[in-house]
Amino acid sequence: xxxxxxxxxxxxxxxxxxxxxxxxxxxxxxxxxxxxxxxxxxxxxxxxxxxxxxxxxxxxxxxxxxxxxxxxxxxxxxxxxxxxxxxxxxxxxxxxxxxxxxxxxxxxxxxxxxxxxxxxxxxxxxxxxxxxxxxx
Numbered sequence: 740x741x742x743x744x745x746x747x748x749x750x751x752x753x754x755x756x757x758x759x760x761x762x763x764x765x766x767x768x769x770x771x772x773x774x775x776x777x778x779x780x781x782x783x784x785x786x787x788x789x790x791x792x793x794x795x796x797x798x799x800x801x802x803x804x805x806x807x808x809x810x811x812x813x814x815x816x817x818x819x820x821x822x823x824x825x826x827x828x829x830x831x832x833x834x835x836x837x838x839x840x841x842x843x844x845x846x847x848x849x850x851x852x853x854x855x856x857x858x859x860x861x862x863x864x865x866x867x868x869x870x871x872x873x874x875x
Contacts, residue, residue: 740849742804743784743785743786744786745785745786745787745809746786746787746789746845747787747788747789747809748788748789748791748844749788749789749790749791749793749861749863750793750794750861751790751791751792751793751794751825751859751860751861751863752792752796752860752861752866753775753776753792753793754839754860755783755790755859755860755861756775756776756777756790756792756858758860759780759790759859760773760780760790761776761826761849762859763780764779764780764824765822765825766771766811766822766867767869768780768781768782768788769781776791776792777790777791777792777855778790786823794861795835798862799861799862799863800856800862801858801863801864803864807864808856808863808864808865809863809864809866810865810866810867810868811866811867811868812867812868812870813814813867813869814869815821815828815869815871815874816851816873816874817874818867818869819854819855819867819868819869820838820855821854823837823838823855826855826857831857831858831859832857832858833855833856833857834856834857834858834864835856836837837854837855837856837857838853838854838855839850839853839854840853841853841854845870846870848874849866849872849873850870850871850873851869851870851871851872851873852868852869852870853868853869853870853873854866854869855867855868856865
């Protein structure tokens with residue numbers, strides 16, 4: 740049996756759909772479907788993310804049961820820093836003292852795990868992370 744990630748759907752408030760559309764375009768994902776109530780974006784390998792409304796009036800707690808966060812891979816530390824700048828320019832708070840290196844998550848001493856973490860307007864926890872050789 741061989742499987743791969745096909746898609747993930749996130750339920751979001753309709754007013755926040757443009758946030759996800761703009762963020763995912765900045766991150767290099769292709770918009771495949773979009774209207775005022777949803778946006779679907781495609782990754783390089785046929786995977787897709789869907790941000791859809793309407794939602795029930797309940798709060799998301801990423802430390803409760805269910806998914807904690809979505810990690811999106813970056814190709815360099817510079818890309819992670821660019822995402823941090825993009826988010827700050829839009830008033831999005833960066834969480835957990837990021838961006839920063841996390842040596843405890845690195846595979847070896849010559850590699851790094853460099854991340855930025857943030858919460859979306861719908862309280863979804865997202866991470867953009869680079870793993871690979873540490874930049875000088």
